[in-house]
Amino acid sequence: MTAPDLTFVLGGARSGKSRHAEQLAQARASQLALPVTYIATARDAGDAEFAARIAHHRARRPAQWGLVEADLDLAGVIAGTADGRACVLVDCLTLWLANVLCPADGKPNDDGAARMDALEAALAQAKGPIIVVSNEIGLGVVPMGAITRRYVDELGRLNQRVAALAREVTLMVAGLPMAIKSGRTGDPTGGRAA
Structure with missing residues (x-):
């Protein structure tokens, strides 16, 4: 099996990771004469500040990009979109994992490990270019509270799995x-900053 054409972009809050990933997607899609499909993982949190963040991301994206919203079944969405007919951009794993570990209905979710396994398999089988964005949140102090520590640990493990595939x-x-x-030759951005 050949390695997927997977690019993984990590960073902290307001590090420029989404903008950089969007520029990579635009350049890669142009290079290969493909459209871009954007997979959004944010769910409406019900507050004005988060709604403004979502609106900012929407306004920045080119109007011709396709949009698919993924909640818990990110693996299924990737399997259905990463078929080689588009450059796929997933933004972001951080919010997706929060949806998995802390569902909106507040009911405990015990299938997180299975969902992460399915995501890894979907990424490994992706056809065509796929760019995945995630936060690197493990650079600070060990958080107080078991739920927050679990989230930081699970995201760190997930990031490692995706980075190994990329x-x-x-x-x-x-x-x-x-x-x-770096494993690609002919970077379409020329190595320029986003």
Whole structure:
């Protein structure tokens, strides 16, 4: 089995990771004459600040990009969209994992490990270019509270799994991309910062 054409973009809050990933998707799609399909994982949190964040992301995306909203079944959405007929951008694993571990209905969800396994399998089988965004939240202190520690640990493990599959891994710091893993020749952005 060939390795997926997977690019993984990590960073902290307001590091520029989404903008960089969007630029990579636009460049890669143009290079391959493909449309872009954007997979959004945010769910409506019911507050004005988060709604403004979602609106900001929507306004920044080109109107011609396709949009698919994924809640818990991100693996199924990837399997249905990453078929080689589009450049797929998933933004982001951080919010998806929050949806999995802390569902909106407040009922405990015990299928997180199975969902992460399914996501890893879907990414491994993806056809065509796929760019995945996630937060790197494990650089600070160990959080207080068991639920928060579990979330930080699970996201760290998930990020490791995705990075192992990826040809390219970029860490965004203060709007600047730092190549962590590079396996592609002919970077369509020319290595320029986002």
